[in-house]
Amino acid sequence: MVTFLAGGTGTPKLLSGDEPVFARDSVTVVGNTGDDVELGGLLVCPDLDTVLFDGGGVLDRETWWGIDGDSHETNAELFRLADAAGLEEGPRYLDDDAQTAGREIARWRRFSGIAEFMTIGDRDRAVHITRTSLLDEGHSLTEATRTLADAFDLEIDLLPMSDDPVATIVHTPDGEMHFQEYWVANRAGPRVEGVEFRGAETAEPTPEVEAALADPVVIGPSNPVTSVGPIRSLAGVDAALGETPVVAVSPFCEDEAFSGPVADLMAGTGREPSTAGVAETYGFADAFVFDEADGTDLDRPVVRTDTEIDGPADAERVARACALALAAVGADPDDLGLAVDDPAELDGDDIDTSELPALGGKP
Amino acid sequence: MVTFLAGGTGTPKLLSGDEPVFARDSVTVVGNTGDDVELGGLLVCPDLDTVLFDGGGVLDRETWWGIDGDSHETNAELFRLADAAGLEEGPRYLDDDAQTAGREIARWRRFSGIAEFMTIGDRDRAVHITRTSLLDEGHSLTEATRTLADAFDLEIDLLPMSDDPVATIVHTPDGEMHFQEYWVANRAGPRVEGVEFRGAETAEPTPEVEAALADPVVIGPSNPVTSVGPIRSLAGVDAALGETPVVAVSPFCEDEAFSGPVADLMAGTGREPSTAGVAETYGFADAFVFDEADGTDLDRPVVRTDTEIDGPADAERVARACALALAAVGADPDDLGLAVDDPAELDGDDIDTSELPALGGKP
Numbered sequence: 001m002v003t004f005l006a007g008g009t010g011t012p013k014l015l016s017g018d019e020p021v022f023a024r025d026s027v028t029v030v031g032n033t034g035d036d037v038e039l040g041g042l043l044v045c046p047d048l049d050t051v052l053f054d055g056g057g058v059l060d061r062e063t064w065w066g067i068d069g070d071s072h073e074t075n076a077e078l079f080r081l082a083d084a085a086g087l088e089e090g091p092r093y094l095d096d097d098a099q100t101a102g103r104e105i106a107r108w109r110r111f112s113g114i115a116e117f118m119t120i121g122d123r124d125r126a127v128h129i130t131r132t133s134l135l136d137e138g139h140s141l142t143e144a145t146r147t148l149a150d151a152f153d154l155e156i157d158l159l160p161m162s163d164d165p166v167a168t169i170v171h172t173p174d175g176e177m178h179f180q181e182y183w184v185a186n187r188a189g190p191r192v193e194g195v196e197f198r199g200a201e202t203a204e205p206t207p208e209v210e211a212a213l214a215d216p217v218v219i220g221p222s223n224p225v226t227s228v229g230p231i232r233s234l235a236g237v238d239a240a241l242g243e244t245p246v247v248a249v250s251p252f253c254e255d256e257a258f259s260g261p262v263a264d265l266m267a268g269t270g271r272e273p274s275t276a277g278v279a280e281t282y283g284f285a286d287a288f289v290f291d292e293a294d295g296t297d298l299d300r301p302v303v304r305t306d307t308e309i310d311g312p313a314d315a316e317r318v319a320r321a322c323a324l325a326l327a328a329v330g331a332d333p334d335d336l337g338l339a340v341d342d343p344a345e346l347d348g349d350d351i352d353t354s355e356l357p358a359l360g361g362k363p
Numbered sequence: 364m365v366t367f368l369a370g371g372t373g374t375p376k377l378l379s380g381d382e383p384v385f386a387r388d389s390v391t392v393v394g395n396t397g398d399d400v401e402l403g404g405l406l407v408c409p410d411l412d413t414v415l416f417d418g419g420g421v422l423d424r425e426t427w428w429g430i431d432g433d434s435h436e437t438n439a440e441l442f443r444l445a446d447a448a449g450l451e452e453g454p455r456y457l458d459d460d461a462q463t464a465g466r467e468i469a470r471w472r473r474f475s476g477i478a479e480f481m482t483i484g485d486r487d488r489a490v491h492i493t494r495t496s497l498l499d500e501g502h503s504l505t506e507a508t509r510t511l512a513d514a515f516d517l518e519i520d521l522l523p524m525s526d527d528p529v530a531t532i533v534h535t536p537d538g539e540m541h542f543q544e545y546w547v548a549n550r551a552g553p554r555v556e557g558v559e560f561r562g563a564e565t566a567e568p569t570p571e572v573e574a575a576l577a578d579p580v581v582i583g584p585s586n587p588v589t590s591v592g593p594i595r596s597l598a599g600v601d602a603a604l605g606e607t608p609v610v611a612v613s614p615f616c617e618d619e620a621f622s623g624p625v626a627d628l629m630a631g632t633g634r635e636p637s638t639a640g641v642a643e644t645y646g647f648a649d650a651f652v653f654d655e656a657d658g659t660d661l662d663r664p665v666v667r668t669d670t671e672i673d674g675p676a677d678a679e680r681v682a683r684a685c686a687l688a689l690a691a692v693g694a695d696p697d698d699l700g701l702a703v704d705d706p707a708e709l710d711g712d713d714i715d716t717s718e719l720p721a722l723g724g725k726p
Contacts, residue, residue, distance in 0.1 A: 040492045041404035041499070071436050077489030085493075085514035094499055102465065112496035122485050126440030129403045130448075133475035136404070136457055151448035 002326070002336050003212040004220060007032030007227025008260060009064040010251055011220030012050045013309040015156070016061075017316035019339070021323050021346065024055075024155035026337020028212040032222075033141070033160045034168035034197055034230025037180050038106035040078075040113015042128040043135060044120065046180075047227065048145060048160055049127065056152025070121030082115035090117040091181045103132075105141055108167035108198045109178050117185050142206050159212060161231045164203035168226050169196040170265075179226055188261035192268025195225055200233035213240035216331035218322045221251040221258060221307060224281045225265035241284040247325040248282045249307060249318060250275040253291040258308060286329035289321045292352065301329055304352040320346040328356040364578040365689070365699050370395030370410045370590025371623060372427040373614055374583025375417055376672040378519070379424075380679035382702070384686050384709065387418075387518035389700020391575040395585075396504070396523045397531035397560055397593030400543050401469035403476015405491035406498060407483065409543075410590065411508060411523055412490065419515025433484030445478035453480040454544045466495075468504055471530035471561045472541050480548050505569050522575060524594045527566035531589050532559040533628075542589055551624035555631025558588055563596035576603035579694035581685045584614040584621060584670060587644045588628035604647040610688040611645045612670060612681060613638040616654040621671060649692035652684045655715065664692055667715040683709040691719040 002022050004011050006029050015029065031048040038044070046065055053059035053067055060068040082089060092112040093099070099108050111117070120128065127148060134144035140163040149158050168179040172190035182190060205213075222228055232238055255274040257263045263273035271277045275296040279288060287301040294304070305321045308314060327333045327343040340346060347353055365385050367374050369392050378392070394411040401407070409428055416422035416430055423431040445452060455475040456462070462471050474480070483491065490511060497507035503526040512521050531542040535553035545553060568576075585591055595601055618637040620626045626636035634640040638659040642651060650664040657667070668684045671677060690696045690706040703709060710716055 040496055071434065071485070073434050073485035074437065074489045074492070077486040078492060081489055081493045081511070081514045084516075085510045087493075087510070092496070092500065095501065098499060110499075112500050113492040114496045114500070116492070122434070122436035123440040125488075126437045126444055129437070129441060129476040129479070130444045130450075133403055133455075133477045136461060136473075137455065137475050137477070138458065147448045147450070148444070151444045153447075 001026050001028065001215040002331075003028045003030060003215045003217045005030050005217065005222070005228050005231050006051055006220060007035065007047045007222045007230070009050060010222035010227065010249070012054055012064065014218070014220035014249065014315055014318055014322070015051065016054055016309075016312060017319055018312040019316060021316055021319035021339060023337040023339060027156040028215065029156055029158050030161050030209050030212055030231060031158060032227050032230050033162060034166050034226065035179050036109065037118070037178065038103065038110045039118055039120070040111070040116060041132070042125070043103065043106055043132045044118065044128050045131070045160065048158060049124070051156070051158055052127070052145075052148055052152055052154065055149070055154040055156055055158070058152070066119070066121050067123045070123045072119065072121055074122055074125060075116055075120055078113065078116045087114050089115040091178075091185050103135060105135065105163065105165045107165040108169070109165075118180060142208060159206065159208050161205060161209055162203045162234055163206055165199045166203045166230050166233065167198040168230055169198050171196065183261065188264060192264050195229065195265060195269050197230050197233040200230070203234055205234045205237055210236065210240065213237065214244060216245040216326045216336065217241060217247075218326065219246065219248040219282065219285070221249040221309070223251060223260060223262045223265060224278055225262070225269055225271070238284060245326050245329050245331040246282070246285045247287045247289060247322050247329065248278065248285040249289040249322065250278050250291070250294065252278060253294045253307070254296055287325040287356065289318060289325060301325065301357060302355045304355070305350055317350055320348070321351050324351065324353055325356060328353070364389050364391065366391045366393060366575040366578045366580045368393050368580065368582045368585070368591050368594050369414055370398065370585045370593070372413065373585035373590065373612070375413045375427065377581070377583035377612065377678055377681055377685070378414070379417055379675060380682055381675040382679060384679055384682035384702060386700040386702060390519040391578065392519055392521050393524050393572050393575055393594060394521060395590050395593050396525060397529050397589065398542050399472065400481070400541065401466065401473045402481055402483070403474070403479060404495070405488070406466065406469055406495045407481065407491050408494070408523065411521060412487070414519070414521055415490070415508075415511055415515055415517065418512070418517040418519055418521065421515070429482070429484050430486045433486045435482065435484055437485055437488060438479055438483055441476065441479045450477050452478040454541075454548050466498060468498065468526065468528045470528040471532070472528075481543060505571055522569065522571050524568060524572055525566045525597055526569055528562045529566045529593050529596065530561040531593055532561050534559065546624065551627060555627050558592065558628060558632050560593050560596040563593070566597055568597045568600055573599065573603065576600065577607060579608040579689045579699060580604060580610075581689070582609065582611040582645065582648070584612040584672070586614060586623060586625045586628060587641055588625070588632055588634070601647060608689050608692050608694040609645070609648045610650045610652060610685050610692065611641065611648040612652040612685065613641050613654070613657065615641060616657045616670070617659055650688040650719070652681060652688060664688065664720060665718045667718070668713055680713055683711070684714050687714065687716055688719060691716075
C-alpha cells in the first residue's frame with residue numbers, strides 16, 4: 001500500500017499513467033479539501049473531484065478539472081439571469097453570520113450561486129448535488145466521497161483529508177480572500193502576504209487518513225502551500241509523515257515552477273520559491289524526485305528524471321522514480337503494490353538513481 | 364388593477380392570451396407557494412415559475428412547467444450516479460431535525476437531491492439557484508421573485524403568497540406526504556384522506572399580497588384545494604376576498620374535472636367534487652364563470668362560455684367572461700386595466716351573460 005497526498009493538478013497528473021507503477025487497488029489518495037467551497041448551496045471539492053473524475057475516466061485532461069465534454073447550460077443561464085436582473089457578478093460571499101451557519105463543513109467558504117464564479121458543468125453539478133445531499137442525509141464527507149467513488153468505479157481509495165471544515169484563506173493587500181477567489185476569480189493576481197488554514201486548529205484528520213499515513217507516502221508535484229499545506233495543518237499529520245517513508249516530487253526545476261501560483265504562494269509565506277525551499281518545507285521527507293535539469297544539491301537522497309508530466313508515459317516515469325526512491329529509503333517493496341517483482345526493474349536510462357542508497361538487487 | 368390567484372396550471376392558462384383582456388401592467392398574480400419544495404438545497408417554486416416562465420415567453424406549454432427546449436443533463440446524471448452507487452431513488456426526505464433547520468422558508472418540505480425526483484431542467488435550475496442564493500443573501504421570497512421577474516422582463520406583477528413557509532401535506536392511508544410526493548412521485552395515486560397546510564397558522568400574507576387583495580380578484584380554474592387553498596389558509600385572506608369583487612372560474616363541468624387531481628382532492632377534504640362544490644367552497648365569490656355545458660344552478664351570478672383552455676383564443680374568451688362578471692358584480696371597469704373602453708365590448712356570441720346583473724351600456 002502507498003498513500004499519495006493530492007491537491008491541485010500535480011499529484012493527479014502523477015497518478016494518471018495508463019499502466020500504473022503502483023497497482024491501483026494498492027493506492028490511497030488523501031485529497032486536500034482546503035480549496036473546497038459551498039457555492040449556491042453545493043459543496044464543491046475541486047481537488048477530490050480531479051482524482052475522482054480521472055479515476056472514473058471522465059476527467060477533462062485539458063483543464064484537469066471538470067468532466068470531459070460536459071455542457072454548461074446552468075452556468076451560462078446563471079450569468080444571463082444575473083446580467084438581465086442587474087446583479088453584480090461574484091464571487092459573492094454570504095454574510096458573516098451565514099459563514100458559520102448551515103452545513104458545518106462549509107464554514108468560512110460559503111458563496112452565493114448568483115453568476116456562479118466557478119465554472120460548474122451540468123454533469124459535474126450532479127456530483128456536487130449528490131455529495132451535498134449525502135451530507136444533508138447525515139453522511140460524512142468521507143462516506144459521501146466513497147459513494148461517489150463507487151459510482152465512478154474508482155479502483156484507488158480516495159479520502160478527503162478531514163470531515164471537518166478547513167478553509168484556505170489568502171491574505172493580500174486587498175484583504176483576505178478564499179483561495180478560490182484568489183485563484184479562479186483573481187487569477188492569482190493579488191500579492192500574497194500570508195496563507196491561513198481557517199479551522200485547522202480544531203479540524204482532525206479522519207481515522208481513515210491516519211491509517212493511510214502509516215503506509216509509505218508519495219507527495220506529488222502539488223503546491224506545498226495550498227495543496228499539501230492544508231493536509232499538513234491537521235493535528236498529527238506532520239508527526240505521522242515523520243514516522244513513515246516519504247518521497248516528494250518537487251514542483252520546481254530549481255526556481256522555475258512547472259505551473260500555477262506555487263512560486264507566489266511559497267514566497268508569500270516566507271519560503272524560498274524553489275526546489276531548495278520545497279525541500280526545507282518538507283523536513284520530514286526521506287527522499288526527493290527532482291527534474292533532471294535541477295542542480296539543487298541536497299543532503300537527502302534524490303532521484304532525478306524529467307519531471308514534467310504531459311501524458312501517461314511521463315506519469316509512469318515519475319511514478320517509477322517515486323517507487324525507486326521509496327524502496328531506497330525503507331519502504332518494503334513487497335508492500336507497495338508494485339507492478340513488478342523487483343523494484344530494480346523500474347529503473348532505466350530515463351532515471352538517475354546515482355544519489356539514492358543502493359537498492360536490493362541493484363549494483 | 365386586477366389580482367389573479369394562481370396555482371397549478373389553471374390560472375396560468377387563463378393568463379396566456381396573446382392579446383390580454385386585462386393590460387398586463389394592470390395584473391397582479393398571487394402565486395401559491397404551498398407546492399414549493401427544497402430539493403437538493405434549492406428552493407423550487409413550481410407555481411410561481413409557471414407564471415414566471417410564461418410571462419417571460421419561455422414556458423414549455425406542452426407540460427405547463429419548465430423551460431421550453433431545456434436540456435436535462437444534471438437531472439439525468441443524478442439518476443446515473445444514484446444507480447451506479449446503489450442509492451435508492453426518491454423522494455428522499457431529509458430527517459425530521461433537518462425539516463426545521465436551514466432556510467426558514469423551506470420548512471417541512473426538504474428533500475435530498477439524490478436521484479432528484481422532480482425533473483429540473485438545466486436552465487430551469489439556474490432560476491432555482493438564483494432564487495435560493497438571493498434568499499441566502501438575505502432577501503425575501505417576494506424580493507427574489509421580483510428580481511427573477513425583472514430578469515424575465517415580466518409585465519405582470521408576480522407575488523408569492525407569503526414570505527413564510529407553508530407546506531401542503533396530503534394525508535393518505537400510506538401516511539402523510541408532501542404534495543409533490545403525492546403528485547409527482549405517486550401521480551396522485553394514494554387515496555386522499557385530508558390536506559393540511561403546515562405552517563399556515565403562523566404564516567402571513569405579505570403586505571404586497573394584502574394590497575393586491577384590495578383590488579378585484581379573479582380565481583382561475585385552479586384547484587380550490589391545493590392551488591388556492593394554501594393562499595386562503597393565510598390569516599385575513601378570506602376576509603379580504605369577502606370585501607372585494609371576486610369572480611371564480613370552475614375547474615369542473617358539473618362533476619367532470621378538466622384536468623389534474625382536483626376531484627380526488629375535493630372529495631378527500633369533504634367537498635363535493637363538482638362545480639357546485641367549488642361554489643360552496645368559494646362562499647366569498649360574487650360571481651362564477653361556468654362551462655357552457657355546465658347546468659349547475661346557482662343563486663349567484665354566473666356567466667357561461669366554453670371554459671376549456673387549449674390556447675390563447677380560449678384564454679382570451681374565458682378572460683373576457685371574467686371581466687364581464689367582475690364588472691357586473693361591482694368592480695369599476697375603469698380600474699380593471701381593460702383593453703376596451705366599455706366592458707360590453709367584451710361580450711359576444713361565445714359568452715352567455717344572461718344570468719349576470721345588467722352591465723352599463725348593455726341591454
